[in-house]
Amino acid sequence: MDLENQKRVKELTEKYGAENIVVLIGAAEGEAAGLAAETVTAGDPTFAGPLAGVQLGLRVYHAVEPEFKEAVDPEVYDEQIGMMEMVLDVDDIINEVKSIREQYCKFKD
Amino acid sequence: MTYAVVKGAGYILVHTPDMVLHNGTTQTTERIINPDSDYLKELPNHLRSFDEVVEYLPNQVYIGNMTPEELGKYEQPWVDKKAEGASKVGKFGEIMPQDEFIGLMKIVDTFDLVKLSKEFSVEVTKKLEDHHFISKDLISRIKEGEEIEEIEKLIKDQGAEPLYNNGEVVGCVKRAHDVDTNLSAHVIFENLAVKASGTLAALNLVEKNNINPEDVEYVIECSEEACGDMNQRGGGNFAKSIAEMAGFVNATGSDTRGFCAGPTHSVIEAAALVQAGVYKNVVVVGGGATAKLGMNGKDHVKKGLPILEDVLGGFALLIGENDGINPVLRTDLVGRHTVGTGSSPQAVITSLVTAPLDKGNLKITDIDKYSVEMQNPDITKPAGAGDVPKANYKMIAALGVKRNDIEKSELNSFIEKHGMEGWAPTQGHIPSGVPYVGFGREDILSGKINRAMIVGKGSLFLGRMTNLFDGVSIVMEKNSGKVEEEKGVSEEEIRKLVAEAMRDFASHLLEN
Numbered sequence: 001m002d003l004e005n006q007k008r009v010k011e012l013t014e015k016y017g018a019e020n021i022v023v024l025i026g027a028a029e030g031e032a033a034g035l036a037a038e039t040v041t042a043g044d045p046t047f048a049g050p051l052a053g054v055q056l057g058l059r060v061y062h063a064v065e066p067e068f069k070e071a072v073d074p075e076v077y078d079e080q081i082g083m084m085e086m087v088l089d090v091d092d093i094i095n096e097v098k099s100i101r102e103q104y105c106k107f108k109d
Numbered sequence: 110m111t112y113a114v115v116k117g118a119g120y121i122l123v124h125t126p127d128m129v130l131h132n133g134t135t136q137t138t139e140r141i142i143n144p145d146s147d148y149l150k151e152l153p154n155h156l157r158s159f160d161e162v163v164e165y166l167p168n169q170v171y172i173g174n175m176t177p178e179e180l181g182k183y184e185q186p187w188v189d190k191k192a193e194g195a196s197k198v199g200k201f202g203e204i205m206p207q208d209e210f211i212g213l214m215k216i217v218d219t220f221d222l223v224k225l226s227k228e229f230s231v232e233v234t235k236k237l238e239d240h241h242f243i244s245k246d247l248i249s250r251i252k253e254g255e256e257i258e259e260i261e262k263l264i265k266d267q268g269a270e271p272l273y274n275n276g277e278v279v280g281c282v283k284r285a286h287d288v289d290t291n292l293s294a295h296v297i298f299e300n301l302a303v304k305a306s307g308t309l310a311a312l313n314l315v316e317k318n319n320i321n322p323e324d325v326e327y328v329i330e331c332s333e334e335a336c337g338d339m340n341q342r343g344g345g346n347f348a349k350s351i352a353e354m355a356g357f358v359n360a361t362g363s364d365t366r367g368f369c370a371g372p373t374h375s376v377i378e379a380a381a382l383v384q385a386g387v388y389k390n391v392v393v394v395g396g397g398a399t400a401k402l403g404m405n406g407k408d409h410v411k412k413g414l415p416i417l418e419d420v421l422g423g424f425a426l427l428i429g430e431n432d433g434i435n436p437v438l439r440t441d442l443v444g445r446h447t448v449g450t451g452s453s454p455q456a457v458i459t460s461l462v463t464a465p466l467d468k469g470n471l472k473i474t475d476i477d478k479y480s481v482e483m484q485n486p487d488i489t490k491p492a493g494a495g496d497v498p499k500a501n502y503k504m505i506a507a508l509g510v511k512r513n514d515i516e517k518s519e520l521n522s523f524i525e526k527h528g529m530e531g532w533a534p535t536q537g538h539i540p541s542g543v544p545y546v547g548f549g550r551e552d553i554l555s556g557k558i559n560r561a562m563i564v565g566k567g568s569l570f571l572g573r574m575t576n577l578f579d580g581v582s583i584v585m586e587k588n589s590g591k592v593e594e595e596k597g598v599s600e601e602e603i604r605k606l607v608a609e610a611m612r613d614f615a616s617h618l619l620e621n
Contacts, residue, residue: 079453079455082455083504083507084455086507086511086517087454087503087504
């Protein structure tokens, strides 16, 4: 996750509290999605940005995960993400992000 | 009104290993934050030799010695393979070594800001004299050079940016003002590298396509740097400065910017200017970015790969009046990502790919080749950015499925047939849409394909002025051979139109 985004996530969390933040990611493949999810839960694995060593433990989902899909208008979902669902390796992304969430997310809901 | 045509293309690479170390922002940033890092220590062991760069398959494709199809036959990664019979001189251009390029930076420097040592000046003059076409006039601009002590003093005391070759200081780029950060040695270095590589591309365009430089009337430069001073940071312009060096004595020009979308914006503008009859011949040219050298170096070093971002890229295209032969640029089939388009990939691909096709009642399969962001996957995959062209083709194909242009089962065969492997270095604007224009022109001329779409996309948000992304596209098509003259409406046609209107009017009267 780029340094500017890490900074924004950190600042928003400090302002509104970790319990009030959900991070929604849109990375195009599993590894990158997992890294982004890890950054906002366990801290920046590359130790380069503001979240290095900072364990926010935020709720984090990828836009193709069922939790998110079920929460939004199906028509809007199809219009905005339907095409990408066909393109992305959805299962790989779900596995990666889910596994990070299960390991590092502070909120078990 | 008749369409403009693509009359020729030039593509160049410059191997710049020392500039990777000293001018790439990944390295300069690391040197500030973590000067003793393992990465900086390990990096020099991962630099390639000039021969390795020449033999690298994607580089041979970039300068036209191999086709994208031929590259596609080699299994990825390509870094461990060599091109048979590779040459630094290609059908579309050349690969220049660093020492000659430093000489070229001196040649294009009109303000005496580049200082080269006496010894290096002699060496590089001799080398450039053996270059296959650089003129004596240009080479004579190198002059005899300075004492190395003088150069070291400028670096130490006056903030000059050193010019390294094989790890040794051979010269420097001076700052052009004591206080103005826009004229600092760093900025002048970057800008002279753009100018020199852009000039090399323009010279190759002329050389490889038998163009008379005097026929060029306008130049659009589309790299991603800005030249100016503290009162006008992006005042401009690279275009005219390159035109001057390339001998386009009858041309003026201007710079067009749009991050990586800059080249495609420029092609559309050039086509429109020619089609409207404003100028007969317009050159679109882009120089390379020293800042992006070794951009993904950390990942490459970590994975035991050589630094693959060790070249500057440049290109130049000539867009001219319809000659009935060369492929036309269909200005009526232009796609654009508008402010209101939205940022979802689906909206983006719709606006850039299918919207222009709809204007011409074309299907997704009616475009034989899509030239998208043709980034070399050898570079992007180890850096976690995936295969960029392939991702684009997947999206185009998926949209095709949604529009019922193709079946879902045809997704992969569509990608294979209408896509290509990426071969361009990750220099931002350099891989964006334009790398295929040279091949596309040849493929259309030889009858291999009829239509190609050039798609350019740009990350405007990096400039922090908008959160928006950008993109434009245009279709390049086989010339029908008919060069329509622009003509007024003839008397006979007017009579016909009046008669039709009268008949229409009469029929209305009868109905009532």
